Amino acid sequence: MKGKRQEAKGKEQKCGRSPRAEYSSIFASCLLPLAFCLLNSQSALDPAGPQSGRIISLWWLMFYVTGAVFVIVMGFLVVALARSRRPRSGEAVDAPDTRPDAGGERRMSRVVLAGIAATVVILFVFLVHSFLTGRALDSVAAKDHLTVKVTGHQWWWEVQYDNQTAAYVLTTANEIHIPLGQPVLFKLTSTDVIHSFWVPNLHGKTDLIPGHEAVTWIRADRAGTYRGQCAEFCGHQHAHMAFTVVVEPYEKFKAWYDSQLAPAPQPSTPSQARGQQVFLSSPCVMCHTVRGTDAGARVGPELTHVASRGTIAAGTLENTRGHLAGWVVDSQKIKPGNHMPPNNLEPADLQALLDYLQSLK
Numbered sequence: 459m460k461g462k463r464q465e466a467k468g469k470e471q472k473c474g475r476s477p478r479a480e481y482s483s484i485f486a487s488c489l490l491p492l493a494f495c496l497l498n499s500q501s502a503l504d505p506a507g508p509q510s511g512r513i514i515s516l517w518w519l520m521f522y523v524t525g526a527v528f529v530i531v532m533g534f535l536v537v538a539l540a541r542s543r544r545p546r547s548g549e550a551v552d553a554p555d556t557r558p559d560a561g562g563e564r565r566m567s568r569v570v571l572a573g574i575a576a577t578v579v580i581l582f583v584f585l586v587h588s589f590l591t592g593r594a595l596d597s598v599a600a601k602d603h604l605t606v607k608v609t610g611h612q613w614w615w616e617v618q619y620d621n622q623t624a625a626y627v628l629t630t631a632n633e634i635h636i637p638l639g640q641p642v643l644f645k646l647t648s649t650d651v652i653h654s655f656w657v658p659n660l661h662g663k664t665d666l667i668p669g670h671e672a673v674t675w676i677r678a679d680r681a682g683t684y685r686g687q688c689a690e691f692c693g694h695q696h697a698h699m700a701f702t703v704v705v706e707p708y709e710k711f712k713a714w715y716d717s718q719l720a721p722a723p724q725p726s727t728p729s730q731a732r733g734q735q736v737f738l739s740s741p742c743v744m745c746h747t748v749r750g751t752d753a754g755a756r757v758g759p760e761l762t763h764v765a766s767r768g769t770i771a772a773g774t775l776e777n778t779r780g781h782l783a784g785w786v787v788d789s790q791k792i793k794p795g796n797h798m799p800p801n802n803l804e805p806a807d808l809q810a811l812l813d814y815l816q817s818l819k
C-alpha cells in the first residue's frame with residue numbers, strides 16, 4: 459500500500475503537477491467556452507446572419523413537427539395501455555370473444571394508413587424545406603467580396619486574407635475579423651487531417667480536407683464576437699481547436715486590417731528589446747513569424763500582432779500575461795500533444811520575452 463502511494467507520488471512529481479492543479483487547469487480551460495455559450499456567442503439558436511437564419515428555421519420546423527409526432531405517438535400508447543388493462547382480482551371476467559370483428563379491423567387499417575400518409579407528407583415537407591435551405595445557403599455569394607483562406611493545423615487555424623496586391627495579403631491566426639453585412643468567401647483546407655470549420659451563429663459546418671479546397675460563404679448581419687470550433691474529431695486536442703470571428707462595421711474592420719498589415723512595433727523599452735533578443739535567439743524563431751524581424755517561420759501561428767488577440771492557444775486561454783507565461787514555458791501542460799516544445803528560460807529572460815510579446819499589439 460505504502461509502496462503504491464510512493465509510486466503515485468513519484469508519478470505526480472514526474473509530471474510536475476498535482477491532480478488538483480491539473481483539475482483547476484481543466485476547469486479554467488472549460489470556463490472560456492462556457493462563458494461564450496452563456497453570452498450566446500456560440501449558439502446555433504441565436505443566428506447572426508442569413509445562412510444561420512435559414513438553418514435555424516429548418517431546425518425549428520423539425521423540432522415542432524417531431525415534437526408533435528412524439529406527443530401523438532405517446533398519446534396513442536397511453537390509450538392502448540389503458541384499454542389492454544388486465545382486470546383486478548375479484549373483477550368479473552367476460553369470456554373472450556373469438557368472433558372476427560370486421561368493423562374493428564377496418565378501423566385499424568384506416569388508422570395505419572393515415573399514419574403512413576402523415577409520415578410521407580411530413581418527410582416530403584422536410585425534404586422540400588431542407589432542399590430550399592441548402593440552395594439558400596449560397597445565395598449571399600456576390601462578385602464584390604472578401605476572400606479569406608483558412609488552413610486547419612493540429613490544433614490551430616491559419617488565416618490568410620487574399621488580395622490581388624501582394625502587399626495587402628494578410629496572414630494571422632485563430633482570430634478572424636470580417637466586415638458587417640458583406641459577403642465573405644471562405645476557402646478552407648488542411649495541412650494534416652480533416653478538420654471542420656463551424657461558427658454556429660453564422661453558418662453550418664464545412665470540412666477542411668487535406669489537398670482539397672472547400673468553399674463556403676458567410677455574411678454576418680449583426681456585429682459581435684462569435685466563437686467557432688473545430689467540429690470534426692482531429693486528434694488529441696480537437697476540443698481545444700477554437701477560434702473567434704469578430705464582426706464589425708467596415709470602418710472598424712478596415713482600421714483593424716491596416717493595423718495588422720503593419721510590421722511588428724519596434725521595442726520601446728530596454729526590457730522589450732531584451733525580450734526581442736530572447737525571441738530571436740531561442741527556438742521560438744524556428745516556428746513563428748514576427749514581421750519586421752528575422753523571424754519568418756510558418757510552422758506555428760503568426761505572432762506579429764499576437765497581443766491584439768483576445769485568446770491564445772486557439773481559443774483555449776484568455777490572452778493574459780500569466781497564461782502567456784505558462785504557455786511559453788510548457789504548453790504541453792496546457793494542451794498535451796501540441797507541437798510546441800517546452801522552453802527552459804531564465805526568469806529574467808522570460809519576463810523580458812513576455813514584455814516583448816505583450817508589446818506586439
Ligand code: CUA
Nearest residue numbers: 653688692696
Ligand atoms: Cu480540428 Cu477537430
